[in-house]
Amino acid sequence: MIRTLYFHSGVETPKHYMSSSRCFALLLACPLLACAADRPNVLLIYGDDVGYGDVGAYGAEKIPTPNIDRLASEGLRFTDGHCASSTCTPSRYSLLTGELPLRKERMGIAHGLSNMIVSPDQFTLADLFKAVGYRTAVIGKWHLGLDDEPIDWNGRIEPGPESLGFDHHFIIPATNDRLPTVYVEDGGVVGLDPDDPITVRRGSYEEPIPDSVAGTPYPIALLEPDAVTAYPGDHAHSGSVINGIGRIGKMKGGKSALFKDEDIADDLVREATAFIRESGDEPFFLYFSANDIHAPRWPHSRFRGKSDHGLRGDAMVSFDWSAGALLGLLDELGLAKDTLVILTSDNGPVYIDGGYLDGCKTCGSGGADHGHFAAGPYRGGKYQIYEGGTRVPFIVRWPGRVDPGVSDALFSQVDLLGSLSSLLGVEIPPGQAADSRDFVNALTGKDSKGADWIVTCSFKDVAIRHGEWKYVSDPPQLFNLREDPGERDNAIGDHPKKVAEMQALLERVRARSSRSGTD
Ligand code: CA
Numbered sequence: 099m100i101r102t103l104y105f106h107s108g109v110e111t112p113k114h115y116m117s118s119s120r121c122f123a124l125l126l127a128c129p130l131l132a133c134a135a136d137r138p139n140v141l142l143i144y145g146d147d148v149g150y151g152d153v154g155a156y157g158a159e160k161i162p163t164p165n166i167d168r169l170a171s172e173g174l175r176f177t178d179g180h181c182a183s184s185t186c187t188p189s190r191y192s193l194l195t196g197e198l199p200l201r202k203e204r205m206g207i208a209h210g211l212s213n214m215i216v217s218p219d220q221f222t223l224a225d226l227f228k229a230v231g232y233r234t235a236v237i238g239k240w241h242l243g244l245d246d247e248p249i250d251w252n253g254r255i256e257p258g259p260e261s262l263g264f265d266h267h268f269i270i271p272a273t274n275d276r277l278p279t280v281y282v283e284d285g286g287v288v289g290l291d292p293d294d295p296i297t298v299r300r301g302s303y304e305e306p307i308p309d310s311v312a313g314t315p316y317p318i319a320l321l322e323p324d325a326v327t328a329y330p331g332d333h334a335h336s337g338s339v340i341n342g343i344g345r346i347g348k349m350k351g352g353k354s355a356l357f358k359d360e361d362i363a364d365d366l367v368r369e370a371t372a373f374i375r376e377s378g379d380e381p382f383f384l385y386f387s388a389n390d391i392h393a394p395r396w397p398h399s400r401f402r403g404k405s406d407h408g409l410r411g412d413a414m415v416s417f418d419w420s421a422g423a424l425l426g427l428l429d430e431l432g433l434a435k436d437t438l439v440i441l442t443s444d445n446g447p448v449y450i451d452g453g454y455l456d457g458c459k460t461c462g463s464g465g466a467d468h469g470h471f472a473a474g475p476y477r478g479g480k481y482q483i484y485e486g487g488t489r490v491p492f493i494v495r496w497p498g499r500v501d502p503g504v505s506d507a508l509f510s511q512v513d514l515l516g517s518l519s520s521l522l523g524v525e526i527p528p529g530q531a532a533d534s535r536d537f538v539n540a541l542t543g544k545d546s547k548g549a550d551w552i553v554t555c556s557f558k559d560v561a562i563r564h565g566e567w568k569y570v571s572d573p574p575q576l577f578n579l580r581e582d583p584g585e586r587d588n589a590i591g592d593h594p595k596k597v598a599e600m601q602a603l604l605e606r607v608r609a610r611s612s613r614s615g616t617d
Pocket of ligand 1: 147392445
């Protein structure tokens with residue numbers, strides 16, 4: 099039975115965004131009740147800069163991750179799961195919209211004052227769940243821009259996640275190293291004192307925000323290096339110093355609204371817990387977007403020193419704790435068997451990021467740090483086109499529906515939207531989520547092969563995986579991952595026919611959407 103459902107992104111959406119553009123006509127493959135068995139809660143636990151080798155179940159020996167390891171033992175652990183890009187913003191864009199960052203402008207790393215990167219007209223992962231009556235929320239790092247004009251941190255901040263299908267949001271606007279270091283809840287800064295308004299600016303750190311602008315002043319790391327107490331000796335982020343840490347940008351005001359870095363994990367778990375509890379018997383979709391393990395890493399004191407990999411490893415212990423707290427809540431509420439849990443990361447690992455030295459003083463992206471291999475056996479990491487940049491931990495647990503084990507299926511996060519729409523029995527509106535395909539059988543362990551091909555990106559550099567081959571666009575490189583998983587031997591000159599084939603496939607993907615026929 100096919101029926102059409104018209105839906106809206108949420109009753110609390112601001113009026114001026116309640117335009118017809120936010121109404122999608124959806125086809126449901128079967129009536130709501132008949133599909134109840136395929137309407138699990140979905141908890142997406144998204145790590146930040148967590149590498150393939152940062153998890154015990156993936157081989158980490160220097161960092162204890164018992165909770166994620168438990169999830170892996172109870173679920174399906176993918177060995178070839180990928181984010182779409184080796185940096186935050188484009189990966190998250192692909193995750194939520196089902197579009198690769200190939201044809202989109204502004205697909206670099208969003209700065210702290212960036213406006214909305216996803217258009218309210220776009221169909222999102224949250225819209226998919228809204229279509230079938232789920233409660234939806236994003237809690238944690240956002241980094242996809244806010245508002246459509248200069249952001250008014252002291253007033254209403256909209257459009258935001260509420261215009262993309264999320265009923266509720268409690269977010270870090272960009273990243274923990276960017277200003278303002280506050281939470282935004284449902285369109286407003288949490289805990290803001292109107293007598294201490296927030297001003298954030300970019301530009302030269304040698305020109306602080308003038309005294310004539312109201313609000314609490316903060317030292318500028320470039321001018322007052324002694325104010326940097328949490329990472330002494332490292333002034334790579336030379337802007338305003340908040341909580342003893344130099345940030346990107348300049349800020350005044352908002353003192354009562356500042357988050358404490360060491361409390362972020364607890365704050366996000368508290369908010370997520372409240373959302374899940376409040377969901378009661380209603381199905382929920384929670385995009386839990388952890389701050390860990392992005393730099394600056396300043397986990398709670400109870401996690402510090404708990405790994406053999408410096409603060410970076412300790413932040414990973416914090417991430418594992420967050421995952422464990424949410425899994426424990428599902429157990430407590432009797433929801434574990436009715437909840438599809440997906441744990442993965444937005445890009446590969448980095449030891450030194452923005453100059454924050456807390457994992458390794460000698461390593462760049464990927465590679466070894468005193469016996470810890472954050473990208474596992476793979477080359478590169480964050481910012482890079484090699485496997486370490488996008489092959490990340492990817493674990494799926496759904497008791498009774500997904501058999502525990504290990505899957506070598508090739509899977510990209512850009513295909514989550516298409517796969518979950520198949521699971522829920524919802525057709526994606528025409529022209530939306532153009533690159534997201536249906537690999538629900540791979541996601542649930544019924545198919546061990548997964549995608550024939552996937553595309554991954556690193557800024558303007560693009561790679562395509564097809565079978566055992568990987569082609570990188572710039573500079574042109576070809577690797578046979580079966581023989582050379584570490585991408586050490588560029589075989590570009592040895593296989594001209596294969597190169598031409600991979601280039602042609604990549605051009606087809608660039609030129610038109612996957613769901614409109616490219617395969
Ligand atoms: Ca990231």
